[in-house]
Amino acid sequence: MSKETKVADESGVDKGLVAMFLKMSPEERLRANDDAFRTILELRDAYRRQKADGRRPE
Amino acid sequence: MPTGGRKPTGAGLSEVLVGLLEAGVDFILVGGLAAVIQGAPVTTMDVDIVHSQSPENIARLLAFLKSVEAVHRRFDDKLIELKEEDLSGKGHVLLTTGIGAIDVLAVIEGGRSYEDLLEHTVDIDFRGHTLRVLDLKTLIELKKTSTDPKDKQRLLVLRETLRQLEEKYGRGEDKEDSEDE
Numbered sequence: 244m245s246k247e248t249k250v251a252d253e254s255g256v257d258k259g260l261v262a263m264f265l266k267m268s269p270e271e272r273l274r275a276n277d278d279a280f281r282t283i284l285e286l287r288d289a290y291r292r293q294k295a296d297g298r299r300p301e
Numbered sequence: 302m303p304t305g306g307r308k309p310t311g312a313g314l315s316e317v318l319v320g321l322l323e324a325g326v327d328f329i330l331v332g333g334l335a336a337v338i339q340g341a342p343v344t345t346m347d348v349d350i351v352h353s354q355s356p357e358n359i360a361r362l363l364a365f366l367k368s369v370e371a372v373h374r375r376f377d378d379k380l381i382e383l384k385e386e387d388l389s390g391k392g393h394v395l396l397t398t399g400i401g402a403i404d405v406l407a408v409i410e411g412g413r414s415y416e417d418l419l420e421h422t423v424d425i426d427f428r429g430h431t432l433r434v435l436d437l438k439t440l441i442e443l444k445k446t447s448t449d450p451k452d453k454q455r456l457l458v459l460r461e462t463l464r465q466l467e468e469k470y471g472r473g474e475d476k477e478d479s480e481d482e
Contacts, residue, residue: 256461257342264342265465269425276337279314279344280401 317348317369322430323366325352329398330417331435331443336455338425339401339437340463343455347402351435352388352408353415359388362405369398373401437463 264272314334321328323353330338330350338446352362363385373381374395387405394405408414411454421439437459442458 247424254457254461256457258461258465260342261340261461261465264461265340265469267340269338272337272340273315273318273334273427276334276344277315280313280374281416283344283346 312344314348314401315343317358318432319402319430320369320400321350321362322369323429324361326362326365327355327358327415328334328362328417329402329422329433329435331402331406331440333455335438335441336459336462337438338432339423339462340466341437341455343456343458346441347404349404349406351406351409351413351415351418354389356389356434359385364390366396366398367401369400370405371396373397374402410446421464432447432468437466 246288267275303471309317318330328350330348331351332347334345334348334350336343337345337401348467352358363383366383371383373383375381383394383396388407393407396403418435418439419433421436422433423436425434433475441456441459441463444452444459447453447456
């Protein structure tokens with residue numbers, strides 16, 4: 244999202260993101276968190292693998 | 302065999318909730334996931350619950366946790382299995398399981414127990430079960446006293462979520478009592 248379209252107040256809270264999340268049902272919100280959770284694990288794994296590969300002697 | 306430092310599978314935290322509900326455990330969902338369910342756009346990596354400490358409930362909770370191979374969450378790989386007395390004490394029990402991390406809390410800020418928090422919950426229909434969730438107003442009250450920088454940042458998001466909810470549905474029981482910033 245570009246800086247021009249992001250609606251945040253002086254506290255830094257993204258009001259648009261809050262509004263978007265409030266339009267979802269509780270089940271959809273849980274699914275969104277589960278998706279984020281899985282994505283974070285996948286990215287952490289990828290990062291760990293990349294670091295491990297970098298340490299291996301050629 | 303699980304280890305205290307193992308990483309969770311990608312099952313997702315919803316599965317932890319479903320497991321607890323299907324096992325008939327009496328609990329209140331608190332923490333980040335409680336905020337997520339009520340509309341706060343935050344991400345959390347564990348399930349935080351406050352459980353009823355009746356002997357029957359502790360037995361149900363222990364059986365469920367053992368079924369998902371719960372062990373104490375640790376920095377190292379030392380395996381410390383869960384015991385019944387862990388769940389009947391007054392402390393926080395931080396666990397890793399085969400389906401995700403779960404924090405089992407006897408009491409939260411101010412020494413508030415399951416019974417103390419019951420009147421501050423909302424019931425959510427979730428996959429054929431009723432999920433008891435600590436309401437947003439109380440979550441905000443708890444975060445106000447926290448000194449954790451992560452909580453302070455999250456507090457701003459929770460307040461904005463409550464503000465938008467009040468704007469949409471009016472200032473009902475979820476109204477924050479004081480604006481003491």
